[in-house]
Amino acid sequence: MEFFEVLRKRRSVRRFQDRPVPRELVEKLLEAAFLSPSSFNKRPWHFIVVDDGEKLKALSEAKLGASGLATAPLVIVVTADEGRSDVWVEDASIAAEHIQLAAFDIGLSAFWVQIRNRMHDESKTAEDYVKELLGIPENYRVLCIIGVGYPAEKKPPRENVTEWGKVSLNGFGREFRRGEDEA
Ligand SMILES: Cc1cc2nc3c(=O)[nH]c(=O)nc-3n(C[C@H](O)[C@H](O)[C@H](O)COP(=O)(O)O)c2cc1C
Numbered sequence: 001m002e003f004f005e006v007l008r009k010r011r012s013v014r015r016f017q018d019r020p021v022p023r024e025l026v027e028k029l030l031e032a033a034f035l036s037p038s039s040f041n042k043r044p045w046h047f048i049v050v051d052d053g054e055k056l057k058a059l060s061e062a063k064l065g066a067s068g069l070a071t072a073p074l075v076i077v078v079t080a081d082e083g084r085s086d087v088w089v090e091d092a093s094i095a096a097e098h099i100q101l102a103a104f105d106i107g108l109s110a111f112w113v114q115i116r117n118r119m120h121d122e123s124k125t126a127e128d129y130v131k132e133l134l135g136i137p138e139n140y141r142v143l144c145i146i147g148v149g150y151p152a153e154k155k156p157p158r159e160n161v162t163e164w165g166k167v168s169l170n171g172f173g174r175e176f177r178r179g180e181d182e183a
Pocket residue numbers: 010011012013014065066068111112113114115158
């Protein structure tokens with residue numbers, strides 16, 4: 001798919017067909033992640049592919065707003081070694097977005113489940129819940145879980161996502177006029 005078509009048509013899908021994702025496509029998603037830029041090229045990430053039914057169900061209970069994972073045949077848990085990079089959040093976020101965009105490009109759908117800074121229940125963070133479930137080492141942080149699969153719902157592209165009022169020229173709040181070069 002043409003790159004801007006991917007950008008325009010990608011939507012978060014939270015219901016998936018009961019159909020496995022072929023291994024070669026899973027590898028494509030990971031290749032997309034490996035192509036991400038990262039600060040000082042430190043590449044602090046580690047990705048955990050989960051396709052085990054019981055673990056997927058448990059992940060769908062990681063927090064409120066994770067239930068969409070219940071029908072996903074596969075997820076990629078995006079983690080990073082915080083000792084390796086002080087900007088691991090940014091590095092891992094870019095990799096997670098590469099995975100989402102690549103999924104759409106190859107006919108799959110995906111959505112992001114936020115784990116960092118979220119709670120599982122009153123006493124446990126969603127991050128600790130996921131770390132315990134998957135045996136993630138102490139120094140690794142969990143950013144998010146990307147649910148992946150063949151979509152069981154159709155979502156239209158977002159039309160007219162124009163936010164030119166959120167763009168300034170040469171100083172915050174100074175109008176950026178479309179179709180005009182700077183005078
Ligand atoms: C940082 C981040 C956290 C998100 N967390 C969740 C989440 O926990 N659960 C969920 O269902 N969707 C989550 N989403 C998906 C957003 O709800 C979705 O991207 C947004 O509503 C826009 O819809 P679209 O992706 O279809 O354009 C998250 C997206 C981002 C970027």
